[in-house]
Amino acid sequence: MIRTLEETLEARFFAVLPEVDFCSLRFVRERDECLLVRQNILQPVSTSRDIGVMITVIDRGGMGYAATSELTEVGLRNAVKCAQSWAQRSVSCGVLDYSTIRYPSAVGEYASQTKNSWDSVTLSEKIDLLQAVCGQLKTDDRIVDWDSSLWYTEVDSLYLTTHGGRVRQQFRFVVPMFGVTVNQGLDTERRTFGGQGYGRQGGLETLEAVKFSEAPSQVVAEALELLAAPNCPSGNMDLLLAPDQMILQIHESIGHPIELDRILGDERNYAGTSFVTLDMFGAYQYGSELLNVTFDPTKPEEFASYGFDDDGQEATKLDIIRNGVLLRPLGGVMSQVRAGMDGVANSRASSWNRPPIDRMANLNLEPGSSSIEEMVASVEYGILMKTNCSWSIDDSRNKFQFGCEWAQLIEDGRLTTVVKKPNYRGVSATFWRSLKMVGHSGTVEVLGTPYCGKGEPNQSIRVGHSTPMCLFSDVDVFGGA
């Protein structure tokens, strides 16, 4: 009988186990394929295959890890020794007595739901698809650059613990993208297919779901519109945000501030702290009563769905903010012990070579009851903004400034002039209280991005945000220089 690599690793792991309080192995095998067509020319096709394990040891109150891509028994034995050595050296000088943590001993499996797998279509066919999309983009001399791309990732992982934990997960991700750059004189504008926000879990069927092949004509038209458009006006006004900007707004000013490791101070030297404090959970009015946010790893098509986090905690849907009140932080097993409060299953690592930390995963704003027409009609003077292109927020996740690719004024309840270089700024602690209307389920888009950066050493990870369109009142809006 031929053993799979996972079975071989499992046997080797239990053959090299040290006499310690706790030991885990986290194996990750990842394959990426990037296809990019720029100006109708296929760019170099790149594939990467990464593989490795992280061994974590907890012993006598200390904790250490070692990561290696040497998967032989000798390699695992050396990694165990190294992790054990770090654990010994951190005894009595850790942020807590690590022996107080009871890691789950979950046994289970998870697999992305895939209808049309990446490999069910030939390489030539995928290139043809991208060429077809790219071919729709160059329709005007003012278009100076244009491109289309597909990024496919498959990740297989295995998590084993000395206490009987055994979790196997298989993920499949697709990120479709295209964009056009237009120029006239000293003005250059870029319009894209939702930034890189259409990351989905699944196979090639996700392209149909997000209408990848149908979208180019509108994106091109909107890009050219921007060249003729006036600058976004300045002033306080109502702000209607499309889902491909809401993704960023949720991510930066709800997701990060309520990550428990930030609140506990771990990120203060890099990603920052938070204006949210532990005593706020259960009572703090984060937003208006229309604000309902969930941690939801159960949506099959969403980018950061999973069955278990990287500490083996089973992932379930939980309310984070209900009727505007902040209920629960985003913190995994270790942070929950440190903070003495419940969290969610969100201890995640970017790969085998980085240790798990609190990440936001899928953080979704639940739909309300308003149609787009109702929201527009309710605005006397305001603006609709689409597709994030600029993001900046302070280290407490409070003072933010975001910019979008495209905007349209709303005057007397009607969409009117298209304007360029739209930006707005605000303060997280008060911004969500100005949430005035929330779009119904027909306005919801399931979005996701591969680029959430955090942690020391740094880790970039996938996050998902499902959100409707939302209307905010009295926001400070401005345009280009």
Add this chain to the structure above:
Amino acid sequence: MQSYFYQLADDITANLQGGERFTSTFLAENSDFVRINEGAVRQAGSVAQRSLTIDLITGMRHTSESIALSGDLSIDRAWINAMLVRSREKLPHLPEDPHHLYATDVRSSEQHGKNRLAKSSDTIPAILNAGSNRDMVGLYASGGMYAGFANSFGQRNWFSSFNHNLEWSFYFQDDKAVKSSYAGFEWDSAVFQEKVAWANEQLDILIHPSHTIQPGRYRVYISPYALYDVVGMLSWGCFGLRSHRTKQTPLLRMLEGGEKLHSAVTMRENTYAGIAPNFQDAGFIKPDYVSLIEKGELCNTLVSPRSAKEYGVPTNGASNYETPESIEILGGEIETDQILRQLDTGIYINNVWYLNYSDRSMCRMTGMTRFATFWVENGIVKAPLAVMRFDETLYRMLGENLIGLTANRDLVMDSTTYQARSTESGRLPGILVGDFSFTL
């Protein structure tokens, strides 16, 4: 490590078929990472990683694949052979690449770093001791980094470096903190203690109540570390030939609008003085330096081999991203001990945070002040500043509103560790700027 890579390169050469050619890059590191919070160890461990990328070429077709290596030669040979098989199967399905360019003149080179690193078991207690009475948070990274290039023409390039990079913050409370770093190739306790003492002095100022300013324009001093973040934004699309030819460069007004920076601003990609390898993925060797902005005027661009072929100009060994890796700005005339006096009344910015473009065509960028940023009156530091958002164009910052640059420059070693430890760096002065715009 070098002989291991060269052995693999020879094996690949021996396994080529027909008219096949290849270029190959190797990256590896053995790193210790110790994360600290509240003066205690949060996460500690080691990472050993190696990867190899092979671009297999037949005529004008090529495809590249990267794999993680185990370090065991027999295992890695099998993985590489399997990779070559996959690439051969893929090649007939790919069109010819009209913009593919790789080095054919053999220019082998070796840059060997010396491993003078202290053991983490010695440095960590010293670091924890320095933070024993402080709320210390940060990361200590240390170890060897390796890079190699090989091709079927017999070119071999090797780079190794052994350095440590400690970045830490002493927190007073909330977001009031001093950020410091100690990067180098050899741990010197005296140097570390000096840096700790400096941080402690700055922290004493943070104990005072914060000074809050209204949005408006202020005179500011921007430290070399803060300027490195500003320059990091410029690295995002400003200097590459591709971004110039497609008019996406945020320096569009310099490229086509006659705009200039202050004549005191000279900016170069100085590979010679940097700490990164001097070779790139297609086998081209980088010149010692490329002048990007000379006395305020746009000069050269960074040209990747691909752009070189596309636009019919010579490459200067830039990576495919065409971003600086060893940026420098020449110094000016302000002596370090005169900074506060020349600032007079304004804001002393040690660190900035989370920069992004708010108007790319105008090279206008926004960001936050962070860590030890101080309100200064009549040349005397009065109080820490409550964090403020700035929103300013490069043309004002390094152009009409630039008052001067410091004579002294700091070597800033990039501390980022996404996927791997960075070898990028900057050698930068501090700058004094008038009418700097704060908005929130």
